[in-house]
Amino acid sequence: MTRPPHKGPRNDRRLPPREAPPAEPFRRPSADVVVLYGAHAVREALRARRRKLLTLYATEGAAERIAPLAAEAGLTPQIVDPRALTSRLGDESVHQGLLLEARPLPAAEIADIETKSGVVLVLDQVTDPHNVGAILRTAAAFAVDALVMTDRNSPELTGVLAKAASGALEHVLIVSVVNLARALQELSQSGRLVVGLDSEAPAPLEETRLQNPIALVLGAEGKGLRRLTRERCDVLARLDMPGPIKSLNVSNACAVALTTLRLKGIASSE
Structure with missing residues (x-):
């Protein structure tokens, strides 16, 4: 005797589709744009102002912490998802929610x-x-x-x-x-x-x-x-x-x- 097909609830173990990472707003890497990341590197670049500063990207928490220094340097942090920073810098980077695009330091002899x-x-x-x-x-x-x-x-x-x-x-x-x-x-x-x-x-x-x-x-x-x-x-x-x-x-x-x-x-x- 053939059993009728089971019509009860299925145990569907399929995982939900992974959410796509947010789009990256950053400039393309080039010889005239350098990338600085991490709290100390970014803070000192903002403080010293030895180079031309372009765009500051920050997570919400990091943006709040660095806002006064950024304002003194004439920058407004662009809020980004931390996953965008990790995607741009790599999984091993410790970016602490901050990425600064800037020009290279002035050449010296x-x-x-x-x-x-x-x-x-x-x-x-x-x-x-x-x-x-x-x-x-x-x-x-x-x-x-x-x-x-x-x-x-x-x-x-x-x-x-x-x-x-x-x-x-x-x-x-x-x-x-x-x-x-x-x-x-x-x-x-x-x-x-x-x-x-x-x-x-x-x-x-x-x-x-x-x-x-x-x-x-x-x-x-x-x-x-x-x-x-x-x-x-x-x-x-x-x-x-x-x-x-x-x-x-x-x-x-x-x-x-x-x-x-x-x-x-x-x-x-x-």
């Missing part, structure tokens, strides 16, 4: 560097944006005169780097150069002692004879300083670590080196 603290940092093809961002944060904390880096084999001054710099990108003069060896020569001719950090150097930094003003050169992790870069340095020095791990992340090495210079009286307290 070696001749534009003013001697204040007496210390210039030079990066020899350090490519990781997190490391460069952390170095910028340390540079701002120590009030260095400038950060010199190459046009190529360096990260873009936006996005992840700006977030890692935690606002320091707006406060440190950045000089991009085509030829690093030539830039080191210019720094030396301007009266700065060019010191390269090298693990094979003959003496530790704290025992090396130094003078102000100074240009401290840091190499990429793993590779270190390139041969031509080492040849353009006036002196090489190393960082000796007392613990079982002898090497440091380049951003940590930067902080240790700047602390050493300050303790030696090389970096000005201004």
Whole structure:
């Protein structure tokens, strides 16, 4: 005997259709528009006003918190859904409800560097944006005169780097150069002692004879300083670590080196 078809309520396990993410209102990425996100990066860009500010996007809560500072900078936050920010920046971004579109920082040259603290940092093809961002944060904390880096084999001054710099990108003069060896020569001719950090150097930094003003050169992790870069340095020095791990992340090495210079009286307290 054939059973009649069951006409009771069906156990329909189909999920409801996913709601489409909101449309993104942002500009298309281009060479003349940079993206800054996160509370510190956006706040310091609004506060410093070293660059032309275009559009500020914010969630409702973030817009309320940043409204006074945005008004001082002449911007009105455009309210967006947080999912739009995540879609634009990626799932791993910690945007804190803020995204700012702006023009790149004004270009600078070696001749534009003013001697204040007496210390210039030079990066020899350090490519990781997190490391460069952390170095910028340390540079701002120590009030260095400038950060010199190459046009190529360096990260873009936006996005992840700006977030890692935690606002320091707006406060440190950045000089991009085509030829690093030539830039080191210019720094030396301007009266700065060019010191390269090298693990094979003959003496530790704290025992090396130094003078102000100074240009401290840091190499990429793993590779270190390139041969031509080492040849353009006036002196090489190393960082000796007392613990079982002898090497440091380049951003940590930067902080240790700047602390050493300050303790030696090389970096000005201004």
